Amino acid sequence: MTLRIAIPIYENCDLIDVAAPFDILSRITDFWYDDEVDLRIVAETASPVMTGQKVAITPHAAFDNFPQVDVLLVPGAYDVSNGKKKPFQDFIKAQSAQAQWVTSVCTGAIVLAEAGLLDGYQATTHWAGLQTLRGYEKVKVVNGCPRWVHDRNRVTGGGVSSSLDAAIYLVSLLTNEHVAKCAQLIVQYNPHPPFAGGDPCVADYDTYIAVAGD
Numbered sequence: 001m002t003l004r005i006a007i008p009i010y011e012n013c014d015l016i017d018v019a020a021p022f023d024i025l026s027r028i029t030d031f032w033y034d035d036e037v038d039l040r041i042v043a044e045t046a047s048p049v050m051t052g053q054k055v056a057i058t059p060h061a062a063f064d065n066f067p068q069v070d071v072l073l074v075p076g077a078y079d080v081s082n083g084k085k086k087p088f089q090d091f092i093k094a095q096s097a098q099a100q101w102v103t104s105v106c107t108g109a110i111v112l113a114e115a116g117l118l119d120g121y122q123a124t125t126h127w128a129g130l131q132t133l134r135g136y137e138k139v140k141v142v143n144g145c146p147r148w149v150h151d152r153n154r155v156t157g158g159g160v161s162s163s164l165d166a167a168i169y170l171v172s173l174l175t176n177e178h179v180a181k182c183a184q185l186i187v188q189y190n191p192h193p194p195f196a197g198g199d200p201c202v203a204d205y206d207t208y209i210a211v212a213g214d
Contacts, residue, residue, distance in 0.1 A: 002036045003028075003174065005071040008091055009043050009059065010082040015051040016160050017075030017105045024167035025073075027183040032175045042066055044087045052078055063091045071174065072099045073167075076106030076126060076160075083111035092117065101173070105157035105166055107132075112156070113139050122151040126159030127200045128212065145199055161198070164189055 005025055009018055018041065029037050040060040043049050048056040072095050077083065093115050096102045104112050109125035110133055112118050119138035124130070127145045134141045142149050148157045148166040155173070157166030168189065172180035184190075197203040200212070 001034075002038050003071070004067060004069040005037065005039045005073065006066070006069040006095065007039075007041050007073045007075065008063070008088065008095075009041055009049050009051075009057060009075060010077070010085070010088050011050055012052045012079055012082055013049070013075045013077045014106060014160060015053040015055050015057075017077075017108065017163050018051070018057060020161075020163040021073055021075075021105060021167040021170075023187065024164065024171060024183055027186055028171060028175060028179060030186065031182040032179045034175075042091075044091075063087065066091075066095075068098055069095055070099060071101045071170070072096055072103065073170075074104040074108035074111050075163075076104070076108040076110070076129075078107075080107050080110050080114075083108070084114045089115050099153075101153050101155065101170070103155040103157075103166070103170060105163035106159050109133055109156040110136075112154075118154065118156070121154045122149050123154065123156040124149045124158055125156065128159070145201060 007018055025039050042061050043059040044063050046059055046062045048058045050056050096117050102117055106126045107129045109123050110129055113136040122140040122142050124142050124146050125133045147162045148169055155170055157163050168180050168184050171183050197207050
């Protein structure tokens with residue numbers, strides 16, 4: 001069997017939201033031999049897509065006639081308006097109808113919510129987008145700023161760097177804990193950040209105001 005995983009992208013999506021999960025998911029076949037893995041980045045066309053960090057990503061394929069996937073992972077962006085456009089929304093709605101797992105990182109949860117794909121599910125997103133996500137009344141936004149939230153066949157990750165945590169956890173769901181631990185070790189993911197301010201609950205006031213505004 002083949003495990004099909006797609007990361008659909010759009011203009012101005014976040015580079016880390018795409019690259020970090022792709023890296024982690026690409027490690028599956030190094031440690032798991034039960035199925036083949038078809039991991040691809042897709043977009044409306046096969047032309048390069050400019051990320052919000054001004055690094056272009058060339059998709060492996062376009063939306064048209066793309067095969068049904070088992071796992072859909074939607075990245076976020078500072079401005080997700082391109083992820084709300086009809087071609088992107090149509091693609092994720094169609095794929096999600098039969099996908100085993102529908103997932104997101106960062107504000108990709110807002111893109112899923114726009115498509116109605118988080119209705120009735122617990123979810124999270126980047127801390128700065130939580131209020132926006134709460135605006136979708138059928139979405140059950142969890143308290144706090146978790147690195148990821150798992151509710152049935154939905155996994156939503158927190159902001160940007162949380163994409164690593166969420167992807168490693170997703171690997172454990174797709175394969176097993178051993179494979180996920182191996183993927184975590186091979187990328188040496190054992191974070192000890194230089195400053196204890198990477199969460200709005202612990203950031204000092206000046207840092208928080210500089211990022212969040214008044």
